[in-house]
Amino acid sequence: MGFYVANFQQIKEGKTTDIYFERTVKTLEHLGIKEAKVRMEIHSYGLPKGYEWAVFTGLEEVLQLLEGIPVTVYAMPEGSLFKEIEPVMIIEGNYLDFGIYETAFLGILRHYSSISTKAARLKALALDKTLLFFGLRSIHPALAPMADRAAYIGGMDGVSGAMSKEYLGVEPSGTMPHALMLVVGDNVTAWKAFDEAMGPEVARIALVDTFEDERTEALKAASLLGNRLYGVRLDTPSSRRGNFRKIIQEVRWTLDINGYKHVKIFVSGGIDEDDIISLKDIVDGFGVGTSVAFPPSVDFSADIVEKYVNGKWVPFTKRGKWPGAKQVYRCGKALNDIITLLDQKPPSPECKPMLEKYMENGKIIKPLPSAKEIREYVIRQLKEIAESS
Numbered sequence: 025m026g027f028y029v030a031n032f033q034q035i036k037e038g039k040t041t042d043i044y045f046e047r048t049v050k051t052l053e054h055l056g057i058k059e060a061k062v063r064m065e066i067h068s069y070g071l072p073k074g075y076e077w078a079v080f081t082g083l084e085e086v087l088q089l090l091e092g093i094p095v096t097v098y099a100m101p102e103g104s105l106f107k108e109i110e111p112v113m114i115i116e117g118n119y120l121d122f123g124i125y126e127t128a129f130l131g132i133l134r135h136y137s138s139i140s141t142k143a144a145r146l147k148a149l150a151l152d153k154t155l156l157f158f159g160l161r162s163i164h165p166a167l168a169p170m171a172d173r174a175a176y177i178g179g180m181d182g183v184s185g186a187m188s189k190e191y192l193g194v195e196p197s198g199t200m201p202h203a204l205m206l207v208v209g210d211n212v213t214a215w216k217a218f219d220e221a222m223g224p225e226v227a228r229i230a231l232v233d234t235f236e237d238e239r240t241e242a243l244k245a246a247s248l249l250g251n252r253l254y255g256v257r258l259d260t261p262s263s264r265r266g267n268f269r270k271i272i273q274e275v276r277w278t279l280d281i282n283g284y285k286h287v288k289i290f291v292s293g294g295i296d297e298d299d300i301i302s303l304k305d306i307v308d309g310f311g312v313g314t315s316v317a318f319p320p321s322v323d324f325s326a327d328i329v330e331k332y333v334n335g336k337w338v339p340f341t342k343r344g345k346w347p348g349a350k351q352v353y354r355c356g357k358a359l360n361d362i363i364t365l366l367d368q369k370p371p372s373p374e375c376k377p378m379l380e381k382y383m384e385n386g387k388i389i390k391p392l393p394s395a396k397e398i399r400e401y402v403i404r405q406l407k408e409i410a411e412s413s
Contacts, residue, residue, distance in 0.1 A: 029166040036089065038124040040131075045124045052120060059118055061332035063349040063366075064126075066113040066133060068106075072320035077105045077359055077409075079144045079178055079402060080112045082136030084392050085170075086129045087383055090115070095122050097383035098366070100352070103177055103398040104378060105144075105405045107359055110352045112324075114366070114379065119328070126326050134324045136174045140402070142319035143178030146312060148406045149300045154309030156182045156197045158292060159317030175316050177398040179406065181309075192395045199227065202259070205234040215245055219252060227254040229290060232275075233264075242275045246284040255288035255308065262294065272306050352378040358412035 030040045038046075052060065071078055083102040090097060095117030106112055113133070115122060147155055157175040160168045169191045172183040182197030189195055200218055208214040215230050222228075228249055232241035242256045256279075258272065265271065272289060279287050291303060292311030300310060329341045330349045339347035349366040353375035361378075362371050370377065382390050393401070 027164075027166060029164070035128055038128075041124045041127045045126060049120055049123060058120065060120060061117065062119050062328045063330040063337065064115045064119075064122075064326050065111045065329045065349060066115075066130070066324055066326050067109060067111045068322055068324050069109055069345070070323055071108050072322065075141070075145075075320070077107055078137055078141040078322045080104045080106055080133075080137055081140040081174055081177055081398070082133040083113070083382070085132045085136070086113070087388050087392070089125060089128055089132070090122065090383060090386065091388060092386045093122050093125070094118070094386050095383065096381065096385065098379040099382050100378045101380065101401070102393065103140075103401040103405075105359060105402075105409075106352070106378075107361060109346065110361060110363060111350050111379065114349050115326075116349075130324055130326055134322060136170070137322045137324070138319045139171060139174035139316055140178030141322055142316045143175045143180050144402055144406060146297060146300060146310075146316070147179030147403070148410065149297060150304055150310065151406075151410070153300075153304050153307070154181050154290070156180065156184065156290075156309065156311045157313070157316055158184045158198065158311045159313040159315075160185055162314045162317035171317060173395055177395050177402060178316075179399065179402055180312070180316070194395070195225070199229045199257070200231050202231060202234050205231065211235055211241060212244060212248060215248055219249055228252050229255040229257050229288075231259060232256045233258055233260045238271055239275050239278045242287075243278055243282060243284075246279060246282065246287055251286065253284070253287055255290055257290040257292060257311065259291075259293045259311075268299075269303060269306065272303065276306060354378055357408040359409070 034040060080100050081102055083099050095115050097115055099113040100106060157180040160171060163171055168185050169187050172185040172188050173192055176183050176192055176194060183194060184196055184198045186196055205211045205214045211234055219228055230245035230253060232238055232245055238258050238260060245256055246253050260268065260271065276289060288308035290309045290311060291307050295310050295312045296315040327341055327345050329347055330337045331340045341347040351364050351366045351368065353362045353364060353370050355362060355372060355375040362375065382388060
C-alpha cells in the first residue's frame, strides 16, 4: 500500500467516513426515507482551557470536499476569530447526500483550526518578532503542506517545508541543522561552506550551540562572516540550558561589545507561549515546532439544528445544544458578537453578519482568498484584540 494515507479521490468518495454514518444511511433507506432536509451546524461548545477565542480555518478544503454535492454552505470567512457556541459553518441539504462526509469535514476543520489557533496565540504574544514554523518533523509527511498552510495563515511569518513555495507562494525558511556541523566535523568549516554554497537570497543564520559554548560559537561565526551574518540561532537542549534567558543575554552582550550589533538572535527548541513571553524582549525571532504541530484541540462538533417540515424550517436538535440555525453578528471590533437565528435581522446597522453563503447546490459561489490574504486578515484581528485590551 505504501504510506497508510487516503488520497483525495478516496476522501471525496466518502471512504474515510466512520462506519456508523454508512450504517445510518442504510437504516434510513430501509425505512424508506429518501429525503431528510436539514441544517447542520458546526460549532465548538468547549474551547481548550484558557482560550477565549479560536481561528476558523480549513474552509477551502471543506468546500472542495462538498463541491458537486447538492448542498448549500454558509460559513465564516476563513481566518475568522470566533468564540464558544458560535457557529462557524452551516450545511443545508438532504442529510442522505452529505451525512457520510461528517467525519472528513470535521477532521479538516478541527485539525486546521487547532494548528492555526495555536499559531495565532503565539503571534498575538510575539507580534513584531519573527515566528518560523519548524514542526513538520512532528507529523506524518503526508500532512506537511496542510500543516505549513494552517500555521502560516494562523500568523507564522515563515514555514520550513520545501513545498511551501508550490502550495503557498511562500519561500521556505530555514538554514542549517546540527547534522551539517556534525557531518563536516567542524563548525567554522561548515559555516564557511554554507556561505559559499548558498545564494544571496538565503539569510546567513548560523547555528551556534553544537560543539562549544553558545557565546564562543556566536563570536566565531560573527568573526568569520562579518556583515554577511544575518543572525545566530540557539537551539540549546534543555539538559544544557540552565537559565536560557541569561545565556541569550550573554550572547547578545558579547556580540555587541565586539561590534556585531547587527547580528540578530533566534531561538528554537520546545518553544511555547511561556517562552515567548519571557524571551521576546531579548531575541529577534523564534523557531516553533511541536507546540504548533501538536496543539490543544479546537473541539468542533456537527449537529442537526433544524429540519424542513411542511414547507418551513423548524428548530430541532439534541439536548445540550442550542436549537435553530444561527447567525453571528459582529458589532464593531474585538469579538463583540451577538448570536441570533439565521434569518433574523441584525441587532443594529453597524453589526456585520459573519456567516456568508459560500456554496449553493454544490457550486462554490464566492471567490476564495489566498493564504497570504487569510493571514493578513488574522493579523488584523489580533491587532484589534490587542488594541482593545
